[in-house]
Amino acid sequence: MRVPIVVDRRGPAPLHRQIYEEWRRGILSTRFAPGDRLPSTRDLAAMLGISRTTATAAYDQLMAEGYIESERGSGTFVSRDLPDVHPRMTRAADDSSARSPVRLSKYGTRLEPASVRPTPAAGIIHLSNPVPDVADFPFPIWRRLLARQLRRVAPATLDYGSHGAGHDGLRQAIASYLARSRAVRCTPDQVVIVNGSQQALDVCARVLIDAGDDVAIEDPAYLGARQLFAAHGARLRPVPVLTDGLSVAALPGKARLVYVTPSHQFPLGVSMTLARRLELIAWARTRGAVIIEDDYDSEYRYDGAPLPALQGLTASVPVIYVGTFSNVMFPGLRLGYLVLPPDLVEPFTRAKWHADRHSATLEQAALADFIREGHLERHIRRMRRRYKRRREILVDALTRHFGRRVAILGDAAGMHLVVRFASPRPFAQARRNGVEMTSTAPCYVGAPPPAEFLIRFSALSERAIREAITRLG
Numbered sequence: 001m002r003v004p005i006v007v008d009r010r011g012p013a014p015l016h017r018q019i020y021e022e023w024r025r026g027i028l029s030t031r032f033a034p035g036d037r038l039p040s041t042r043d044l045a046a047m048l049g050i051s052r053t054t055a056t057a058a059y060d061q062l063m064a065e066g067y068i069e070s071e072r073g074s075g076t077f078v079s080r081d082l083p084d085v086h087p088r089m090t091r092a093a094d095d096s097s098a099r100s101p102v103r104l105s106k107y108g109t110r111l112e113p114a115s116v117r118p119t120p121a122a123g124i125i126h127l128s129n130p131v132p133d134v135a136d137f138p139f140p141i142w143r144r145l146l147a148r149q150l151r152r153v154a155p156a157t158l159d160y161g162s163h164g165a166g167h168d169g170l171r172q173a174i175a176s177y178l179a180r181s182r183a184v185r186c187t188p189d190q191v192v193i194v195n196g197s198q199q200a201l202d203v204c205a206r207v208l209i210d211a212g213d214d215v216a217i218e219d220p221a222y223l224g225a226r227q228l229f230a231a232h233g234a235r236l237r238p239v240p241v242l243t244d245g246l247s248v249a250a251l252p253g254k255a256r257l258v259y260v261t262p263s264h265q266f267p268l269g270v271s272m273t274l275a276r277r278l279e280l281i282a283w284a285r286t287r288g289a290v291i292i293e294d295d296y297d298s299e300y301r302y303d304g305a306p307l308p309a310l311q312g313l314t315a316s317v318p319v320i321y322v323g324t325f326s327n328v329m330f331p332g333l334r335l336g337y338l339v340l341p342p343d344l345v346e347p348f349t350r351a352k353w354h355a356d357r358h359s360a361t362l363e364q365a366a367l368a369d370f371i372r373e374g375h376l377e378r379h380i381r382r383m384r385r386r387y388k389r390r391r392e393i394l395v396d397a398l399t400r401h402f403g404r405r406v407a408i409l410g411d412a413a414g415m416h417l418v419v420r421f422a423s424p425r426p427f428a429q430a431r432r433n434g435v436e437m438t439s440t441a442p443c444y445v446g447a448p449p450p451a452e453f454l455i456r457f458s459a460l461s462e463r464a465i466r467e468a469i470t471r472l473g
């Protein structure tokens with residue numbers, strides 16, 4: 001009998017796996033038809049010069065998966081009951097390039113690519129790295145708290161319960177942290193834990209937006225929010241940002257939602273004054289609109305106490321407060337939260353449950369301890385001093401090198417600032433001089449200013465900041 005399959009003794013896959021694959025592929029491509037007889041394991045072993053155990057292992061697997069069947073006394077055959085719909089095609093015709101593309105949903109076609117982060121290259125100083133400085137993060141404490149949770153092996157931490165709102169201890173810790181530090185008014189029941197504020201915004205869109213709904217967003221805005229609302233079919237209504245925040249007077253006549261970053265507008269860095277906040281609340285009240293307050297980096301304010309959250313100013317207008325641990329801890333933690341008006345807790349919890357059940361419980365439990373024991377606020381205080389100094393050095397260097405040829409926008413807050421150069425030349429030359437900088441242009445719906453850039457200083461040493469601006473200058 002001719003050997004119907006080949007094996008490669010020096011190949012990386014074990015022999016029984018190769019035999020299994022050869023038969024499987026042959027059956028799927030109909031090289032071997034239903035009812036075809038296979039050599040016995042004894043014959044196959046002899047023909048290929050392998051042990052009978054190896055041949056038997058391959059046949060057992062094929063049998064378990066339904067490719068072959070054995071009949072007592074008469075031998076082993078390709079299964080006769082492989083369905084007729086089984087593709088009658090050659091291996092070449094089963095190539096993925098031969099099939100027509102899969103039709104995407106409307107949501108699928110609207111998804112825009114992620115903005116590309118420049119890869120750190122030797123000798124280049126990145127002024128576009130959107131991360132906190134983790135060099136000073138208290139990892140020994142974090143490790144201890146995680147280990148403590150692991151030692152407990154508590155069923156509540158190893159499972160995810162039956163609702164998607166998150167770890168109860170963490171919800172409590174966040175509610176009291178927000179009351180202390182952000183004047184947010186809520187009970188722990190109103191807190192829903194999510195995988196970063198990006199998921200918070202995604203759940204908002206799923207629960208609140210139908211295709212064609214008007215959504216007012218700041219212009220410029222955080223790209224991740226704009227792209228996400230657009231993907232859900234929202235009709236985006238860009239509203240200009242002035243020196244005192246979103247221009248309430250320019251809001252559209254109607255909108256289902258308005259997305260704002262009042263504490264530290266992204267990207268321009270201005271804060272919304274109390275007067276504008278009250279106007280926005282009044283506008284939302286008369287229009288029946290929901291306000292999403294994205295408070296992504298409000299912990300870092302360098303010229304006084306952080307501004308209280310807009311959420312705390314009203315109970316009669318629905319404000320969804322969104323916060324994250326990405327900037328005060330590290331972004332890979334993927335933990336953030338929503339503070340919801342009571343009537344929205346149930347639909348949001350359901351949406352989170354349908355999306356992914358629950359955020360990782362071990363980290364949630366450790367984070368609850370991290371907040372309760374005061375480590376979070378201590379770390380924020382330390383980083384606030386550090387970032388304040390870095391921002392001062394950056395502003396000083398920009399002023400020294402560019403004088404009146406640069407305008408520095410925004411308040412003394414956050415982890416980045418925005419600069420407007422009198423000419424686009426610094427950007428054209430930046431790369432050549434070993435500096436990477438990001439334009440704010442993608443954040444604009446309308447026409448962007450010609451030479452406006454984001455400078456992210458949080459992850460840069462004081463020396464790197466000075467060096468970068470010297471190179472730019």
Ligand SMILES: Cc1ncc(COP(=O)(O)O)c(C=O)c1O
Binds near residue numbers: 224294324
């Ligand atoms: C304004 C704003 N909101 C939300 C996010 C999302 O952050 P995360 O999902 O890491 O919490 C970012 C991230 O850059 C942001 O800048």
